[in-house]
């Protein structure tokens with residue numbers, strides 16, 4: 640029987656088979672040794688053993704895998720960002736967008752807690768910046784439910800991962816999308832203490848796609864061999880027409896990106912994050 644790993648709690652996978660049956664699973668020893676970690680999102684073959692239990696006999700090849708948060712076979716990322724406490728980090732936002740581009744998965748930005756935003760101008764500047772680059776930006780509030788149905792009524796398939804810092808409102812959004820599910824949400828008194836409320840990645844069915852709620856995280860490292868992959872993730876500079884087609888926009892003569900950043904025509908934060916990502920993710924930089 641084939642199934643999907645929908646939860647990995649304390650290293651015990653739960654697999655849902657095509658008819659909706661759930662099994663708490665063990666891994667056959669050989670798989671443990673040969674394939675290393677199993678991830679939520681993995682497609683597997685299982686053989687039932689006891690009622691509600693099964694053994695995983697095979698892990699099917701993965702299309703891709705994220706390691707932070709750990710999810711396999713990802714179609715898209717909902718990169719969660721909030722302008723209210725605990726404020727989202729623009730550096731992490733850009734890193735997540737670049738990660739999606741490098742892994743060749745879709746990414747959409749989901750702004751949460753818009754009901755709490757006082758500085759509406761700042762919010763619309765943020766939205767304008769990322770929409771101009773080419774991202775879809777959703778404005779949502781789990782409290783008022785603004786934007787929630789719009790977000791899930793778009794036709795989506797595969798696994799979509801909510802990714803963002805702890806306290807950003809990922810689980811609250813899941814709860815707003817799926818009111819009948821039991822989803823733990825952070826208590827107000829704990830906000831900003833850097834504690835994760837969601838502890839395990841979990842897949843939940845929404846319309847035609849699977850939604851992954853994940854624990855918040857603030858570290859994001861990748862190893863990228865080809866620096867071109869980082870450069871091409873900054874879509875807004877594609878038509879900069881620098882003198883050298885292979886310009887990395889650092890200190891090359893005839894570069895059109897650096898002067899435009901100085902003039903404020905390209906966003907300076909994005910440029911700073913680009914340099915940082917090159918340094919941190921590409922070993923040869």
Ligand SMILES: Nc1nc2c(ncn2[C@@H]2O[C@H](COP(=O)(O)OP(=O)(O)OP(=O)(O)O)[C@@H](O)[C@H]2O)c(=O)[nH]1
Nearest residue numbers: 781782805806807808809810811825835836837855
């Ligand atoms: N006013 C308001 N508060 C919200 C909204 N969304 C989330 N919150 C609050 O923000 C806090 C954190 O929300 P969670 O959904 O637990 O955050 P999370 O991203 O799942 O956090 P981790 O599981 O730790 O990664 C909770 O106290 C929520 O009540 C919103 O749209 N409006």
Ligand SMILES: [Mg+2]
Nearest residue numbers: 809810836837
């Ligand atoms: Mg959560």
Ligand SMILES: [Zn+2]
Nearest residue numbers: 881886888894
């Ligand atoms: Zn250049």
